[in-house]
Amino acid sequence: MAGYKIGDTRDLGYCAACGNVITIEANNGIFRPQRCGNPVKLKDGEWLCGSCLRKLRVKYPQDYKPDPVQKAIMPFESAAGLDAAEARRELSAAHDHLESLREKYGFHQAVFLVEDVKKEKSGFLKAPFITVTGHVIYGTFYPYDEAACGNAGYKAQIIAFETPHGGLAVNEQTLRRWKPHDLISYAWVDGGEEAAFVFRDKSLNLKPGDVIIKD
């Protein structure tokens, strides 16, 4: 979707919105390839830098779609449907949009909307692994955050983030197999990003449409 590869040295020119030189982050494990900092090609062929793209994501959330070439579900930026003039207009309104979202959700620090819940049983008497996929409405979540889950505000701790639509059930074995690179890729999630939160909790009860709130 993006029209470049991580570590690409092709000249992509300047950001259509802020005018900065577009850089592509190297796949060296310090950055989060594909998830932040990388540019996106707009509808009219101009490029938007990663920094501008992140500001737009609260209104144009990241999505995942099946990629027929890679035969996998890959990240897709809905902001790629804008042309350069539209992107500039939306960026100038991005701050007001964020403020209206904060007001709508009661000025919490960060809000996540649940779209899918998968439970994976653990050993005898052990708490199950619960993978909750959805979108960050705004704000930033980190692993080990305590968050209020669902209508009753039940508090649970996010133990890790998983690749959205990763296809593998999260359990002790898969967590142990994670490479440092995976951990950095999902060291945090920001507004407009699709994410999968992993909980390990006996009493957590979430359903699509619920919100997870951090204060």
Ligand SMILES: [Zn+2]
């Ligand atoms: Zn920019």
